[in-house]
Amino acid sequence: xxxxxxxxxxxxxxxxxxxxxxxxxxxxxxxxxxxxxxxxxxxxxxxxxxxxxxxxxxxxxxxxxxxxxxxxxxxxxxxxxxxxxxxxxxxxxxxxxxxxxxxxxxxxxxxxxxxxxxxxxxxxxxxxxxxxxxxxxxxxxxxxxxxxxxxxxxxxxxxxxxxxxxxxxxxxxxxxxxxxxxxxxxxxxxxxxxxxxxxxxxxxxxxxxxxxxxxxxxxxxxxxxxxxxxxxxxxxxxxxxxxxxxxxxxxxx
Ligand code: ZN
Ligand code: FE
Numbered sequence: 423x424x425x426x427x428x429x430x431x432x433x434x435x436x437x438x439x440x441x442x443x444x445x446x447x448x449x450x451x452x453x454x455x456x457x458x459x460x461x462x463x464x465x466x467x468x469x470x471x472x473x474x475x476x477x478x479x480x481x482x483x484x485x486x487x488x489x490x491x492x493x494x495x496x497x498x499x500x501x502x503x504x505x506x507x508x509x510x511x512x513x514x515x516x517x518x519x520x521x522x523x524x525x526x527x528x529x530x531x532x533x534x535x536x537x538x539x540x541x542x543x544x545x546x547x548x549x550x551x552x553x554x555x556x557x558x559x560x561x562x563x564x565x566x567x568x569x570x571x572x573x574x575x576x577x578x579x580x581x582x583x584x585x586x587x588x589x590x591x592x593x594x595x596x597x598x599x600x601x602x603x604x605x606x607x608x609x610x611x612x613x614x615x616x617x618x619x620x621x622x623x624x625x626x627x628x629x630x631x632x633x634x635x636x637x638x639x640x641x642x643x644x645x646x647x648x649x650x651x652x653x654x655x656x657x658x659x660x661x662x663x664x665x666x667x668x669x670x671x672x673x674x675x
Pocket of ligand 2: 478480481553590591
């Protein structure tokens, strides 16, 4: 399977997964239809499936037009069927979605929205995290609670460390500025920031990241780190308290 990164809107990423042998495709979170159609036409492909991580407009904006053009099937979390128009396949937490040669585990990860899911294509170890886990960041908590977001990230942390992370936005550089402020002695993060700057200078995406990289560098996955707790004056606090404090600080960063 091949994954193409399609920049959309200002800083969104949609992803097209291509089964080249059978000429079948999926798109993850089409923010808008035009860049997706342009890409597919160039490659002489059609669109079979539209997978949505959550109902926000910048993740489903292209759905209806793409479905109309290609007769694609729209997939989304079962409880979001009223918020994501024209859903064909209602997904449940923990289920395996399998069609053609595509095979993904659906993991419900509420917090950013209540119906947020991620798609784990376990055969190739690719994870599409929408607006829950970003490279060096996590999503704003719009609909859920701190506890929900925290435990959603804990679910993701249980996946294999080599898992590649494909998230919904190019926020990595901005996120890195927040991470380094409270984790300034983290050598791995310092190196990662150099890598990020080099990629962006060449106009390349900083995505995909890996879970291993995020473990080392993403402050929102490091709320059990004593150094970070102490930098926040939260010595002795729980990881959830530290995480919540970080999320508040980031909202005003
Ligand atoms: Zn969102
Ligand atoms: Fe978004």
